[in-house]
Amino acid sequence: MMNEWFSDFQSAIYQPLRTWAEQSTGNWNILIGLGFSLVMGSVILTFTFYKMIGTEDERTSYILLKCSSFILLTIVLCDTLFPKDYMWTIFFLFKYGLAFLVGAMSMAIQYRRDMA
DSSP: OHHHHHHHHHHHHHHHHHHHHHHOHHHHHHHHHHHHHHHHHHHHHHHHHHHHHOSOSHHHHHHHHHHHHHHHHHHHHHHHHSOSSSSHHHHHHHHHHHHHHHHHHHHHHHHHHHHO
């Protein structure tokens, strides 16, 4: 029962995206470009905040562990929400782009709380 509801929910959400992406190669390339730019921007942002935090000590290891837990939680959540039968490479890009973005945001929030 729950599995049917979940699969119906996924098809209702992702089916319009799938039909739009399969209409032309331009739409497919736009989706891949957005995913790639999300991943690159998120990685750069995460690396920037990592360097801004500084050398590892008691304060920074807490921030990094909290960031890692948010990244893991985002990956698990995206694994449950994104479909695995179609367009899995694009959703793979979005999954890790969102995970690094959430990690960077958590690092920025923790850094601001600790330094303010």
